[in-house]
Amino acid sequence: MSDIRKRKGVLGELLQNKAAYLLALPAAVYTVIFGYLTMPYLLIAFQKFNYKTGLFNSPWIGFDNFRFFFASPRAWEITFNTLKLNTLFIVFGTIAALLLAILFNELKSRLFSRIAQSTILFPHFLSWVIVSYVLYSLLSTEYGMVNRILEAIGMEPINWYSSPGYWTSILVGTHIWKDIGISLVIYLAAIAGIDESYYEAGRIDGATRMQLIRYITLPLLLPTVIILSLLALGKIMYGGFDMIYAIVKDNGLLYPTTEVIDTYVFRSLRNIGNPAQAMAIGLYQAVVGFILVYTSNKVVRKINPDHALF
Amino acid sequence: MKKITLFGTLNTMFIALFSLICTIPMLLVLMVSFTDEKAIQLNGYQLFPEKLSLGAYKLLLLGSTPLYQSYMISILITVVGTLLAVFITGAAGYTLSSRHVKYRNHLAMFFFVTMVFNTGIVPWYLISTGLGLRNTIWALIVPSMIFNPFNLFLVRNYMKQIPDTLTEAARIDGANDFYIALRIFFPLSLPVLATVTLFYGIGYWNNWFNAIMLVDNKDLFPLQFLLFKLNSEISMIQSMQRTMSEVATTLPAESVKMATAILTIGPIVFFYPFLQKYFIKGLLIGSVKE
Numbered sequence: 378m379s380d381i382r383k384r385k386g387v388l389g390e391l392l393q394n395k396a397a398y399l400l401a402l403p404a405a406v407y408t409v410i411f412g413y414l415t416m417p418y419l420l421i422a423f424q425k426f427n428y429k430t431g432l433f434n435s436p437w438i439g440f441d442n443f444r445f446f447f448a449s450p451r452a453w454e455i456t457f458n459t460l461k462l463n464t465l466f467i468v469f470g471t472i473a474a475l476l477l478a479i480l481f482n483e484l485k486s487r488l489f490s491r492i493a494q495s496t497i498l499f500p501h502f503l504s505w506v507i508v509s510y511v512l513y514s515l516l517s518t519e520y521g522m523v524n525r526i527l528e529a530i531g532m533e534p535i536n537w538y539s540s541p542g543y544w545t546s547i548l549v550g551t552h553i554w555k556d557i558g559i560s561l562v563i564y565l566a567a568i569a570g571i572d573e574s575y576y577e578a579g580r581i582d583g584a585t586r587m588q589l590i591r592y593i594t595l596p597l598l599l600p601t602v603i604i605l606s607l608l609a610l611g612k613i614m615y616g617g618f619d620m621i622y623a624i625v626k627d628n629g630l631l632y633p634t635t636e637v638i639d640t641y642v643f644r645s646l647r648n649i650g651n652p653a654q655a656m657a658i659g660l661y662q663a664v665v666g667f668i669l670v671y672t673s674n675k676v677v678r679k680i681n682p683d684h685a686l687f
Numbered sequence: 688m689k690k691i692t693l694f695g696t697l698n699t700m701f702i703a704l705f706s707l708i709c710t711i712p713m714l715l716v717l718m719v720s721f722t723d724e725k726a727i728q729l730n731g732y733q734l735f736p737e738k739l740s741l742g743a744y745k746l747l748l749l750g751s752t753p754l755y756q757s758y759m760i761s762i763l764i765t766v767v768g769t770l771l772a773v774f775i776t777g778a779a780g781y782t783l784s785s786r787h788v789k790y791r792n793h794l795a796m797f798f799f800v801t802m803v804f805n806t807g808i809v810p811w812y813l814i815s816t817g818l819g820l821r822n823t824i825w826a827l828i829v830p831s832m833i834f835n836p837f838n839l840f841l842v843r844n845y846m847k848q849i850p851d852t853l854t855e856a857a858r859i860d861g862a863n864d865f866y867i868a869l870r871i872f873f874p875l876s877l878p879v880l881a882t883v884t885l886f887y888g889i890g891y892w893n894n895w896f897n898a899i900m901l902v903d904n905k906d907l908f909p910l911q912f913l914l915f916k917l918n919s920e921i922s923m924i925q926s927m928q929r930t931m932s933e934v935a936t937t938l939p940a941e942s943v944k945m946a947t948a949i950l951t952i953g954p955i956v957f958f959y960p961f962l963q964k965y966f967i968k969g970l971l972i973g974s975v976k977e
Contacts, residue, residue: 387790390789390790394787394788394789394864396863396864396865397781397782397785397787397788397864398782398788399864400778400779400781400782400864400865400868401778401779401782401783401794403774403775403778403779403834404775404776404778404779404798404834404839405779405794405797405798407775407829407833407834408797408798408801408834408836410814410818411801411811411814411830411831412800412801413801414810414814415806415810415811415814416804416806416810418806418809418810418813418814419806419810421809421813477702477705480698480701480702481702483694483695483698484695484698484699484702485695486699489699489702489703492706493702493703493705493706495959495963496706496709496710497705497706497709498963498966499709499710499713499959500709500713502889502893502955502959502962502966503893503952503955504892504893504894504895504911504951506893506895506911506912506914506915506951507911507914507948507951507952509915509918510716510914510918510944510945510948511712511713511715511716511948512712513918514712514715514716514719514732514945515712515715517731517732519731520727520728520731520732520941521731521732522715522731522732522733522734524731525730525731525732525733554709554712559970562967562970562971563970563971566971586694615805618896619896622899623895623915626918626919627919639808642807642808642809643808646808646809646812647899647900652809652812652813655808655809656807656809656810659806659807659808659809660807662807663804663805663806663807666805667803667804670803
């Protein structure tokens with residue numbers, strides 16, 4: 378039976394199961410167009426690209442686009458901001474979610490726990506545009522609630538949208554506010570998966586609540602924490618466009634602390650209209666990003682092969 | 688025993704407080720949307736405004752504002768896009784999970800590669816414009832929205848659990864792959880398809896990236912993008928006022944912005960119980976592999 382199948386070859390298999398392959402065709406066509414066909418366009422990073430001449434007829438200029446980018450002081454600023462913001466999102470997001478998950482686990486009332494979880498998860502479903510409005514209602518210089526409170530307690534109001542110094546903390550805080558619910562749900566599920574007999578044994582030996590957390594819950598959560606952090610680490614060169622462009626928009630005053638690679642690429646493409654230069658930065662981002670995905674996946678695989686992406 | 692109760696109480700209070708802090712900023716937006724414009728100018732945004740007003744909602748809902756058009760666009764792309772996306776993903780999931788398909792693992796690899804190597808927005812933009820999608824409704828439906836390999840693998844892993852005997856039996860009865868996929872696999876995979884529907888649906892409803900990249904035509908602005916524009920371009924609100932001069936004498940710019948934000952959240956609040964249930968399911972299938 379298997380012999381007959383083998384002899385049929387590729388075409389025979391495709392014909393025999395044509396209905397099955399046809400079902401995968403729409404997804405495959407999409408993947409070819411928006412996945413594989415995007416790859417040749419990476420080459421325009423080495424071209425003086427022009428929309429009229431396109432990918433095939435634009436002149437080649439070697440590394441000029443890269444040189445232009447790396448010669449500007451912005452190159453290091455935006456790389457630094459990207460790494461800084463994403464690292465802080467991961468570190469503070471993880472710590473806050475872990476603490477919260479441990480406290481939630483100690484709740485006696487199931488109903489209260491579920492209501493609180495629903496409340497904390499809700500902002501995750503909002504778009505960053507909505508979140509920018511929420512933030513604006515707090516920080517607006519004229520009408521914002523924060524400045525009104527500052528005035529009420531006798532302090533000077535702050536012009537938030539022109540003071541870049543505050544924005545690292547503001548963005549980290551906003552990110553935690555929006556997404557802590559997700560990590561909370563994952564960690565709570567991981568805690569629920571811990572064998573109850575460990576805790577029973579601990580209690581019989583007279584362990585306190587803190588000791589149970591310290592010696593059972595935290596060590597057993599560690600693999601989940603590490604894996605989620607490493608997966609996030611792999612995407613560290615990306616991300617942030619939706620968030621930062623929705624909140625900061627084209628407010629140049631805040632660029633020194635908020636401009637990241639994604640927003641910079643967007644500006645070079647849409648505002649300046651130079652796709653080749655944007656592509657050079659994008660290629661730099663993609664290569665470093667790929668190395669990070671690859672390395673972090675390798676580390677995950679070492680810890681627990683089941684959790685590796687590939 | 689007493690110590691535990693004290694801890695329990697403090698813990699409950701802390702979590703209640705934390706949840707409250709998470710909610711207050713959203714409540715503030717809600718309250719501002721109902722605040723009289725003069726009160727805003729006098730006191731700023733307040734949780735307990737001095738004077739309430741429905742002016743912003745009247746302006747938005749009774750006038751010929753761009754809101755209706757954008758609402759229609761958002762609903763259209765969310766419904767059409769999600770239906771297509773779920774079908775495309777489910778169909779490919781069937782192929783990848785069927786043991787009689789010899790090249791299923793090669794196909795899986797073919798989909799997986801694009802997941803790992805992200806070429807970014809520049810090629811994405813050039814291809815989308817090259818396909819002539821600029822300023823068409825498809826620009827909001829197709830690029831990066833209509834298919835996501837992550838969801839495909841979610842569906843495939845679920846469908847893999849469906850026993851082969853079922854397929855074999857149907858095959859002997861003369862059913863072909865279309866029939867088996869649509870009449871047997873899809874109904875049996877409803878939980879995972881619900882999760883995927885939700886992922887795509889939320890993605891479409893909240894998307895404004897495709898609009899900012901590919902759409903300049905105001906008639907095609909989805910709600911989120913209208914909202915994005917509203918904050919920076921006061922002219923958009925002014926154009927609303929011109930049509931509404933008989934209803935509003937002064938332009939309630941601040942409450943109009945916040946009211947638009949609230950109307951944009953509306954459907955999410957409405958579907959939240961469903962969203963939460965299937966979202967958590969999907970999250971746990973995806974992250975805590977067993």
